[in-house]
Amino acid sequence: MAVPKIRVKLVTWDEVHGWAFRLARLVEESGWRPDVVVAIARGGYVPARLVCDILDVHDLLSVQVLHWGRAAEITAEAHVKYPVPVKLEGKRVLLIDDICDTGDSIIVAKKHLEERAAPAEIRTGVMQWISAVAKIKPDYYVEELRDWVWYQYPWCRVEDTTNFIEKIVGETGRKEWTRSELVEEFKEWYGIDVGEEVFEEAFKKLVERGVLVLKE
Ligand code: AMP
Numbered sequence: 001m002a003v004p005k006i007r008v009k010l011v012t013w014d015e016v017h018g019w020a021f022r023l024a025r026l027v028e029e030s031g032w033r034p035d036v037v038v039a040i041a042r043g044g045y046v047p048a049r050l051v052c053d054i055l056d057v058h059d060l061l062s063v064q065v066l067h068w069g070r071a072a073e074i075t076a077e078a079h080v081k082y083p084v085p086v087k088l089e090g091k092r093v094l095l096i097d098d099i100c101d102t103g104d105s106i107i108v109a110k111k112h113l114e115e116r117a118a119p120a121e122i123r124t125g126v127m128q129w130i131s132a133v134a135k136i137k138p139d140y141y142v143e144e145l146r147d148w149v150w151y152q153y154p155w156c157r158v159e160d161t162t163n164f165i166e167k168i169v170g171e172t173g174r175k176e177w178t179r180s181e182l183v184e185e186f187k188e189w190y191g192i193d194v195g196e197e198v199f200e201e202a203f204k205k206l207v208e209r210g211v212l213v214l215k216e
Helices: 013-029 045-055 104-116 154-172 179-190 196-208
Strands: 008-010 036-041 060-068 074-080 092-100 121-130 140-145 150-152 176-178 213-215
Touching (some): 013 140, 036 104, 045 060, 045 092, 060 104, 074 104, 092 104, 150 154, 154 179, 176 179, 196 213
Parallel strands (some): 008 150, 036 060, 036 092, 092 121, 176 213
Antiparallel strands (some): 060 074
C-alpha cells in the first residue's frame, strides 16, 4: 500500500472519553478548581463538556476562533468570530481545546478573554499538544505529540472526509469516480477508513456542490 499523503489518526469516541477523564484528573490533581469552563469552538466543545461532567462544573461558555480551513490547511490568521459579551471578574477559567497545534487559537482566545471578560485566572487544557510546532505549552495536556499528525476527531468526521476527498479531486484533476475507486484512493491518501455512512454523506455534499461526479 502507498504511503499516506498526510499523517492522519482516526480517533474513536472511547478514546475521547478516556482523554477527557485524564485531562480532568490532571486538573484535579493540580489542586486547582475552575469556576467556569470555556470551550474554544468548535473543536473544544466535546472535551469541554466532558470535563465539566467529570469535574462537576456547571458553568460552560464558548469562544469561537477561526483558524484552520479545509483539509488540514491553515487559511487565515487566528481571530475571534463573535466577541465574548460577559464579564468573569473574580472567576477561575479553564480554557479547553481539543488539540494545540500552532497554538494560535489558544493564544488568541486567552488574550480575548483577558481583555473582554477579565477573569481572575485563566488556565489552558487540551487532549493533544503538538510540542514539535506549538508556540505555547498548555497548562494541562494528556498527550504530547513530537511529530505532526492530523487527529481526525469523531465530531468532524463528515467535514474532514468531505474536505479530504475534495483535495483528492483537486490534486488529481479528476472529477469522475466510481464509489469504490474513490474509497480506495482515500484509504491510500489518508491511511484511514471512515465507514460507508460517512463516505456517502461526503459524496452527497460534493456531488451537490458540483465538485464530484459519481459513475455507476
Ligand atoms: P491551532 O490554532 O493551530 O492550535 O489549532 C486550531 C484548531 O484547529 C484546533 O483546535 C483543532 O480543532 C484544529 N486543528 C489544528 N491542527 C489539528 C490537527 N493536527 N489535528 C486535528 N485538528 C487540528
